[in-house]
Amino acid sequence: MQHAKFKQLGAVMIISAAFAFSAQAQDKKPNVVVIGTGGTIAGAGASSVNTAAYQSAVVPVDKIIAAVPEISKIANVRGEQIFQIGSESFNDERLLKLGKRVSELLKQSDVDGIVITHGTDTIEETAYFLNLVLKSEKPVVVVGSMRPGTALGADGALNLYDAVLVAGSKEAAGKGTLVVMNDEIHSGRDVTKSNNSFKVETFRSPYGPLGYVVENKLMFYRLPARPHTTQTEFDIDQINSLPRVDIAYNYGNVSRAAYDAFVNAGAKAIIHDGTGNGSVAEQIVPVLQEVRSKGVQVIRATRTGSGVVIRNGEQPDDKYDWVVTDDQNAQKARILAELALTKTNDTKELQKIMWKY
């Protein structure tokens, strides 16, 4: 009798130990918040063959998460809908709102990482912005998809799974804001969209991705060289508005109309998105001098899509008191210039910032 009782007690102890162990294993899963902002990853098409024509930003983030039940095995995930927009509609106000919410969440001890679902059009701007203003080592991953969830060969489910894996990992900590798409992990500083409408391999970094994510494994091969997150002078908690910076695209026969309009609209800087090495057409040289004389900063970038704009190369920047971008494309230069102008309006300081980040 006694013996049977002990046996029973032993079994109960083993079972409860097993429960405790599995509860502990459960607790070991990272807590990841998925913030929904819209885009194709929240898109739906009329039929499964609509891979490129569909409505974006219609599926709520909780539904997007629920469609990938595998995620619950790798992380405790909860969704939060902040916007439901096409990312072309990301204005500065929305950027600030998103940044502040991410910052708030990162301060919570029960949050290990953040994923932001986002339209692919402006992922590169949001990711660069967050990379520059967040003050945390915890992983923040921006993710999107090129095909809506309703399409054959939809890429959103795997991208989201991989993004959660990266956001919940220790390896991704301290590497700045990342973009995870199509098995690749990119630095938010470098990544850019290279195909407009349907290629799932659209995201490219001029120096290649930081690594891959394949079958539950993160493989990093290089690290971001430029300061980010905790290493920068920009803190999202201190920024409540951004100065206006506009981009003037250049081409043969370019006129002064865009420059005048931007100055009249109150731009504090104009990114001159020039041909070649940020070249300036002869009819635009006096226009840029006039712009500068009105106190508006002139920042030369290149429309070529890659390369470094050389200071005093195509134009005597020292003489005209102009600034050049480093290798940032015009849209990334706009983000950095807006942040830089919250700190200084001194051309030399501005130039240092453009070269630093």
Ligand code: GLU
């Ligand atoms: N234009 C939309 C956006 O950027 C859809 C494109 C996409 O997400 O791939 O949100």
